Amino acid sequence: MKKWALVFTVAVIGAALPQAGHAQGISLGAKAGLNMADLSGDDISDVNMRTGFTVGAYLTLSTPGMFALQPEVLFSQKGATMEGEILGTSYESHMKSTYIEVPVLLRVGVPMPASPAKPFLFVGPSAGFLLSSKQEVEAGGESEEEDIKDTMKSMDWGAVVGAGLDFGSLSVDLRANFGLSSIDDTPEENDLKNRTFSVMLGYKLPIGL
Numbered sequence: 001m002k003k004w005a006l007v008f009t010v011a012v013i014g015a016a017l018p019q020a021g022h023a024q025g026i027s028l029g030a031k032a033g034l035n036m037a038d039l040s041g042d043d044i045s046d047v048n049m050r051t052g053f054t055v056g057a058y059l060t061l062s063t064p065g066m067f068a069l070q071p072e073v074l075f076s077q078k079g080a081t082m083e084g085e086i087l088g089t090s091y092e093s094h095m096k097s098t099y100i101e102v103p104v105l106l107r108v109g110v111p112m113p114a115s116p117a118k119p120f121l122f123v124g125p126s127a128g129f130l131l132s133s134k135q136e137v138e139a140g141g142e143s144e145e146e147d148i149k150d151t152m153k154s155m156d157w158g159a160v161v162g163a164g165l166d167f168g169s170l171s172v173d174l175r176a177n178f179g180l181s182s183i184d185d186t187p188e189e190n191d192l193k194n195r196t197f198s199v200m201l202g203y204k205l206p207i208g209l
Contacts, residue, residue, distance in 0.1 A: 058204075130154050151185055
């Protein structure tokens with residue numbers, strides 16, 4: 001799976017670099033939003049989403065046409081919630097992970113001359129750098145939290161796809177980030193992948209060339 005992640009990254013960046021080389025405008029912006037995260041994979045089931053937030057900055061290199069290259073740096077909360085029962089006692093487990101994510105997005109504008117809003121689509125790879133991860137278990141009215149960062153891989157490759165609308169300096173986008181490789185770093189090598197759905201608001205400031 002790591003090979004597929006590398007191929008995907010090279011393909012998107014390779015397609016975007018010629019556009020960046022002919023950039024006619026640069027916009028620097030900030031964005032923030034809501035994450036709805038869980039886990040997927042062959043070794044996970046019956047998980048619920050964990051709600052978190054994401055915040056960061058981005059740079060858009062625009063061309064005269066419909067393409068743009070948009071690298072981002074985001075602080076992102078991920079994880080999942082699991083429920084079950086052991087020996088007649090119900091429990092709830094919360095996995096709380098935080099990452100610094102660096103998506104490199106190829107953005108495509110959708111022409112709509114009569115509309116004040118400008119739609120766009122985007123796709124690209126994302127590299128996630130693990131900052132922390134904890135597991136909180138609640139059972140029988142008691143709660144216990146454990147640091148599980150050492151059981152997880154320090155880097156997480158993902159594929160981002162989404163769509164949005166520009167309203168002048170403001171923007172809104174919906175995106176999904178699908179993990180391309182397992183984040184488990186235990187001897188069992190369980191197949192556990194991050195999966196995140198986000199809604200984000202952005203504000204951009206044109207800075208020219």
